[in-house]
Amino acid sequence: MGNPEVNKIGISNSIRTLRFLNNEMTQKQLAEHIGVTRQTVMAIESNKYSPTLEVAFKIAEVFDLPLDKVFSYRSGR
Amino acid sequence: MDNKRKLIQWLQETSFREVTLFVDFLVTAYISYFYVSQLVNASTEQLASIEWLSTVLFEVIVYSIALMVVSYIVLAFISDDELSRPMDVREKQINLVGYKYTAIILQVGVILALFQYNIAAQDFEFMQSSLPHLPLHILVGAFLIAELAHYGVQLYKGRSGDIYG
Numbered sequence: 001m002g003n004p005e006v007n008k009i010g011i012s013n014s015i016r017t018l019r020f021l022n023n024e025m026t027q028k029q030l031a032e033h034i035g036v037t038r039q040t041v042m043a044i045e046s047n048k049y050s051p052t053l054e055v056a057f058k059i060a061e062v063f064d065l066p067l068d069k070v071f072s073y074r075s076g077r
Numbered sequence: 078m079d080n081k082r083k084l085i086q087w088l089q090e091t092s093f094r095e096v097t098l099f100v101d102f103l104v105t106a107y108i109s110y111f112y113v114s115q116l117v118n119a120s121t122e123q124l125a126s127i128e129w130l131s132t133v134l135f136e137v138i139v140y141s142i143a144l145m146v147v148s149y150i151v152l153a154f155i156s157d158d159e160l161s162r163p164m165d166v167r168e169k170q171i172n173l174v175g176y177k178y179t180a181i182i183l184q185v186g187v188i189l190a191l192f193q194y195n196i197a198a199q200d201f202e203f204m205q206s207s208l209p210h211l212p213l214h215i216l217v218g219a220f221l222i223a224e225l226a227h228y229g230v231q232l233y234k235g236r237s238g239d240i241y242g
Contacts, residue, residue, distance in 0.1 A: 036165040039092050039235060043167060048238030052166050 034058040102228035175231040186219020
């Protein structure tokens with residue numbers, strides 16, 4: 001059984017995994033680093049909300065990774 | 078046990094902004110109930126009296142201000158500095174979605190009230206009702222429903238995460 005979120009068209013991310021790999025960083029800690037609320041981090045993680053470009057770069061900066069390692073785009077084509 | 082765990086999880090996921098919106102929603106719902114109950118329990122003479130109506134509207138305003146002030150003081154005590162934190166882009170978007178529904182309801186309310194006023198001026202009742210000052214009640218009702226929609230939509234969109242729908 002595959003995760004339906006992975007096959008979804010649009011922007012997806014690996015924030016949950018990256019948080020876990022970074023000393024099990026909590027959503028609240030990440031939210032404080034990037035200047036948004038924990039609810040926004042939750043919405044981004046579950047692919048319900050696409051972050052602004054600025055927030056996306058900030059998230060990538062927190063994990064010290066390039067943007068395309070954190071976010072990926074899956075088009076319908 | 079499972080329900081208890083779900084409740085704890087729900088409380089942990091609830092932001093201060095959600096609590097604030099929920100309190101605002103409850104306060105507005107109580108004011109709406111107060112206004113409607115005043116209308117339902119009023120006599121025909123009272124409904125026709127502009128003095129009685131202005132007293133009810135004044136009470137609604139006083140209740141609104143008093144309840145909002147009390148609720149914000151209580152929320153300020155329990156908050157962990159979230160009250161002064163600015164909204165992020167997502168919250169601003171959700172806020173705008175809430176305002177969209179508010180604007181639609183207010184527009185419909187104002188148009189209905191104007192329609193009723195014009196039709197009543199020509200001795201023809203648009204809504205089969207003997208309620209005096211009906212355009213004013215339509216406006217107040219639209220305002221209260223718009224406020225409820227404003228808070229309700231924000232709560233729903235914030236919780237579901239689906240702000241584009």
